[in-house]
Amino acid sequence: MASSRERDVSSVCISDILSDVMAKVPRDAIWITNQAHENVIAIAFFKELTAVIFTNGAVPAMDAIDKANIKKIALYSCDLNAFDIAGRLYTLGLRGSY
Amino acid sequence: MRELSLHILDIVTNSIEAEASRVILWLEESVEKNLFSITVRDNGRGMSQEMIDAVIDPFVTTRTTRPVGMGLPLLRQAATSCGGELRIKSRIGKGTTLTASFLHNSLNRSPLGGIAETVVNLIIGAPDVHFLYGHRTDAGCFTFDSYWIYARMAELDCSQYMLVEPAQKWIMERLQSIASTA
Numbered sequence: 001m002a003s004s005r006e007r008d009v010s011s012v013c014i015s016d017i018l019s020d021v022m023a024k025v026p027r028d029a030i031w032i033t034n035q036a037h038e039n040v041i042a043i044a045f046f047k048e049l050t051a052v053i054f055t056n057g058a059v060p061a062m063d064a065i066d067k068a069n070i071k072k073i074a075l076y077s078c079d080l081n082a083f084d085i086a087g088r089l090y091t092l093g094l095r096g097s098y
Numbered sequence: 099m100r101e102l103s104l105h106i107l108d109i110v111t112n113s114i115e116a117e118a119s120r121v122i123l124w125l126e127e128s129v130e131k132n133l134f135s136i137t138v139r140d141n142g143r144g145m146s147q148e149m150i151d152a153v154i155d156p157f158v159t160t161r162t163t164r165p166v167g168m169g170l171p172l173l174r175q176a177a178t179s180c181g182g183e184l185r186i187k188s189r190i191g192k193g194t195t196l197t198a199s200f201l202h203n204s205l206n207r208s209p210l211g212g213i214a215e216t217v218v219n220l221i222i223g224a225p226d227v228h229f230l231y232g233h234r235t236d237a238g239c240f241t242f243d244s245y246w247i248y249a250r251m252a253e254l255d256c257s258q259y260m261l262v263e264p265a266q267k268w269i270m271e272r273l274q275s276i277a278s279t280a
Contacts (some may be wrong), residue, residue: 018172019099037179039171042156046168067157 007050007074011097012089014082018043025049026097030089032082038064045071055082099172101211102136102280107220108169109138109196114224116142118193123217125210125233127202127280134200134207134280135182141193150186173198180204210280214269221247221265222258231269233278240272 010028015021016035025031027048033040036058044052045067051074054060059077060068068075078085099105106123113121118140126135145153152158156171174184182199200207217231221244229244246268247261254260 017100018168018175019104022168037175039156039168039175042171043168045157 009050009094012086012094013096014086021047029097030094032085034058034082036060036064038067040064041068041071041073041075044068044073049073051076053078053085055080055085099176100208102176102208103211103213103216105169105173105176105198106136106138106213107216108167109136109173110220112169113138113140113142113194114220114227116140116144116194118142118227120228121230123229123231125213125231125280127210127233127235127278129202130236132202134180134202135197136199137195137197139193139195144190144192144194145186145188146190150188154184154186176200176206176208180207210278213280214266214273217242217269218247218262218265222262225258233273233276235276235278238276240276242269242272 008028009030010026012030012032013021013025014032015025016033018035018039021031022043025047028050029047030051030053031040031044031049032053032055034055036054038060040052041060041064054075054077057077057079060075065075110121110123120141122137122139124137124139126133126137153170154174156168170184177184177198177200181201181204185197186194188194217229221227221229227244230241232241233239242265247258247265250256250261250264251258
């Protein structure tokens with residue numbers, strides 16, 4: 001949906017509790033969530049996350065995607081559930097941080 | 099957030115930071131009306147419409163235009179995901195009234211959580227603020243006034259910290275007596 005320059009990935013987290021991500025996730029992380037609210041993108045921006053992956057085919061509203069484009073946050077929407085997405089990222093060598 | 103009490107902590111903290119000397123927290127839970135609502139009214143410095151728009155916009159990030167954090171965008175999301183809404187009315191120099199409503203039976207609604215603890219901690223943390231907490235269910239209502247703590251401090255000649263537990267216990271008993279299930 002929205003793309004950015006090549007960036008490092010520090011870790012991966014799965015959470016639908018936005019305040020937890022706000023409190024705990026380190027910068028440059030990938031965030032896997034089923035919440036497609038614009039607040040997700042705002043938090044991804046605050047926390048300087050590398051990317052957000054929306055599970056189960058969730059897609060944010062167009063104006064939220066526009067905001068992510070402006071803020072250079074990569075967004076992905078995937079039909080898989082969080083477990084399967086995380087499994088694939090794990091086999092690529094990525095790990096969680098909290 | 100996991101508990102609505104955390105949202106309440108956040109909103110009331112905003113009121114205190116807005117130099118309110120009086121804060122009223124009113125909770126209403128009604129199965130009959132299928133409503134759960136949180137209202138916080140303060141007599142703080144108030145906000146212009148411009149500032150209200152800024153505090154509910156998650157993308158307004160500069161500290162000068164945004165006196166508070168992500169609290170209100172998250173509260174608005176919590177309310178709308180439960181079929182409710184967030185309303186803010188404010189007048190400069192007069193104060194702010196904020197109401198978050200939720201459908202009582204919404205599966206997305208977080209539990210209220212530790213409201214007794216939240217209320218008592220807010221009172222202890224801001225001794226200059228007169229705090230009134232009211233709670234209504236279909237079975238009845240009660241109010242808790244921060245004066246409850248200060249009157250007992252004088253009466254028992256003890257510090258406010260000695261009254262944290264008794265105050266929480268008092269509130270929890272009242273919650274039980276009105277059959278609060280939030």
